[in-house]
Amino acid sequence: MAPMGIRLSPLGVAVFCLLGLGVLYHLYSGFLAGRFSLFGLGGEPSGGAAGPAASADGGTVDLREMLAVSVLAAVRGGDEVRRVRESNVLHEKSKGKTREGADDKMTSGDVLSNRKMFYLLKTAFPNVQINTEEHVDATDQEVILWDRKIPEDILKEIATPQEVPAESVTVWIDPLDATQEYTEDLRKYVTTMVCVAVNGKPVLGVIHKPFSEYTAWAMVDHGSNVKARASYNEKTPRIVVSRSHSGMVKQVALQTFGNQTTIIPAGGAGYKVLALLDVPDKSQEKADLYIHVTYIKKWDICAGNAILKALGGHMTTLSGEEISYTGSDGIEGGLLASIRMNHQALVRKLPSLEKTGHK
Numbered sequence: 001m002a003p004m005g006i007r008l009s010p011l012g013v014a015v016f017c018l019l020g021l022g023v024l025y026h027l028y029s030g031f032l033a034g035r036f037s038l039f040g041l042g043g044e045p046s047g048g049a050a051g052p053a054a055s056a057d058g059g060t061v062d063l064r065e066m067l068a069v070s071v072l073a074a075v076r077g078g079d080e081v082r083r084v085r086e087s088n089v090l091h092e093k094s095k096g097k098t099r100e101g102a103d104d105k106m107t108s109g110d111v112l113s114n115r116k117m118f119y120l121l122k123t124a125f126p127n128v129q130i131n132t133e134e135h136v137d138a139t140d141q142e143v144i145l146w147d148r149k150i151p152e153d154i155l156k157e158i159a160t161p162q163e164v165p166a167e168s169v170t171v172w173i174d175p176l177d178a179t180q181e182y183t184e185d186l187r188k189y190v191t192t193m194v195c196v197a198v199n200g201k202p203v204l205g206v207i208h209k210p211f212s213e214y215t216a217w218a219m220v221d222h223g224s225n226v227k228a229r230a231s232y233n234e235k236t237p238r239i240v241v242s243r244s245h246s247g248m249v250k251q252v253a254l255q256t257f258g259n260q261t262t263i264i265p266a267g268g269a270g271y272k273v274l275a276l277l278d279v280p281d282k283s284q285e286k287a288d289l290y291i292h293v294t295y296i297k298k299w300d301i302c303a304g305n306a307i308l309k310a311l312g313g314h315m316t317t318l319s320g321e322e323i324s325y326t327g328s329d330g331i332e333g334g335l336l337a338s339i340r341m342n343h344q345a346l347v348r349k350l351p352s353l354e355k356t357g358h359k
């Protein structure tokens with residue numbers, strides 16, 4: 001008999017205890033899962049900027065190792081891109097419209113490449129901020145381990161580790177650049193890209209072409225596996241421009257450089273940067289300048305910016321401003337990319353975006 005004359009039924013006590021245990025288990029397992037996702041894989045990935053900013057005690061990361069993992073991620077993502085394209089089952093969807101009203105497309109190639117690339121980088125570098133074009137599904141995590149091998153060509157160019165604070169790093173992933181062209185089966189334009197920025201400055205970039213298995217990489221002040229061509233035509237340049245997000249770019253180019261100028265419409269920001277370089281891939285067209293006038297995102301351009309910078313070239317807005325690879329995803333001021341040319345003189349020649357109706 002319980003005090004106050006209340007009688008406890010043994011069954012009731014058992015049910016009550018079980019309920020209590022259930023509540024405790026639920027709370028505790030949720031807590032553990034939270035700890036795992038925060039410290040094991042660096043936070044709950046969401047669309048766009050996934051993962052937490054590296055904490056103040058995040059230590060340092062070696063940029064040479066980051067380059068090795070970035071190359072591996074671009075290649076592994078590229079394998080997914082190729083596999084999906086060859087299966088002919090793309091599951092093409094629209095994520096919405098661009099500001100200009102074009103479909104912003106996504107396919108299984110984008111999603112599966114993104115998953116590989118994101119988790120490879122996140123598992124190797126849990127304390128760095130990773131921004132990626134596609135949504136990362138936190139319920140579909142994959143722990144992909146890096147074997148810690150740095151490829152010979154990287155070791156040859158970069159002899160020593162390059163440590164920087166983890167909290168100063170922002171990684172930008174484009175798991176499939178030229179998605180529009182991918183859906184049209186225009187394979188040569190497609191690339192996968194990784195970029196690492198330190199304090200907003202692009203310091204290393206990787207552009208991989210999955211269908212020709214060509215990879216370009218470079219680290220500012222340290223080396224590259226790609227170089228500039230011997231000469232460029234500054235007077236009547238061949239200008240590579242967007243074929244699916246062109247805006248007024250042709251008019252701007254012809255007005256600035258004259259009617260003799262050749263315009264090369266092409267897909268993909270990665271492809272267009274490679275058009276300025278000495279790339280052995282036969283499917284790669286060559287150009288002297290890359291101009292873009294509509295809005296564009298940082299994962300589309302950061303890797304190309306880092307590579308051009310490492311080779312002595314420039315990528316800026318049309319008014320010549322450097323682009324900072326932290327914070328917001330987008331660039332409003334258009335793009336001008338050049339190498340072995342007087343970049344500031346080109347900027348002075350170009351009309352402002354206000355005059356082209358893009359601002």
Ligand SMILES: Nc1ncnc2c1ncn2[C@@H]1O[C@H](COP(=O)(O)O)[C@@H](OP(=O)(O)O)[C@H]1O
Binds near residue numbers: 266
């Ligand atoms: N106005 C715009 N708005 C949004 N994204 C744009 C854009 N212009 C270009 N881009 C993106 O920049 C990349 C290169 O564009 P383009 O091939 O037209 O030069 C493509 O990336 P994705 O294929 O990764 O989406 C494209 O979607």
Ligand SMILES: [Mg+2]
Binds near residue numbers: 299
């Ligand atoms: Mg892109």
